[in-house]
Amino acid sequence: MAELKTRLQNDLTVAMKARETVTAGALRMALTAVTNEEVSGKQARELSDDEVVKVLAREAKKRKEAAEAFDGAGRAEKAELERQELAVLETYLPKQLDDAELASIVDKAYDAVAAQLGEAPGPKQMGQVMKAVNAEVAGRADGGRVAAAVKAKLTS
Template sequence: MTTLERLTSDLTTSMKARDTFTTGTLRQIIGAVRTAEKSGSVARDFSDDEVQKVLASEVKKRRESAQIFADAGADDRAANETAEADLIETYLPATLSPEQVDALVADAIASTGATGPKDMGTVMKAVNAAAAGLGRVDGKVLSQVVRAALVG
């Protein structure tokens, strides 16, 4: 079952259970996927990886919104955004642990022969390719780990 099929199935289940929070959140993310599919010059069906990228983007948006609401003192709205992000994350593969990221970076540096910060792009590309089947990696965290490994 693809991620989009699972989302649609879970939406039906939540509607039957009259779970308004889950129903609303799933409708939003299915809508975001459909909108992304229609963007560009030609509408097309997304692969599962592309759907996962849209979901990751939606999680990131909600986490950023939650932080903004929390900073503004709107704790109830921040909690709602966080709960939505948590729900969406259940449809994404697990995030790699810091130890796994460190190991991937070390392997990529060894395999590419990187020697300094000028090789950062090559190492990032190798790590992202290696991590593709293992789980999610936050790009910002990955960039920091690669930079630290190449400089230090």
């Protein structure tokens, strides 16, 4: 079993015993999402730690979007609950890259694609640059941020 999934299960037990309802609720939802991912498809399988991190990142994104939606609807108490659950999930995710680190990775990928092509890549090669950047970033930055950084580099 993936170490991260085991850690989630152990932390859920601790949170339940300590009666930490927000933490327990967030971990339950995360473990449910992991289990659903394991049994999706034609055959059940066990997720690796990297796959569990992807599931957790997806769940964190859902919490962030839900908090924004609740704020927009004037439901501050529900938005705060979503933010608390997001904070719990973020403790299990890798540290997010800051803008300078992301720009550095984009620059390296841009140079690698330029070397492959023999010319400076343009907007048509965004997919190639994104593929190289995503391999390096691996869940440490939101896809929208990555795409914006790549697009800015290609159009400059």
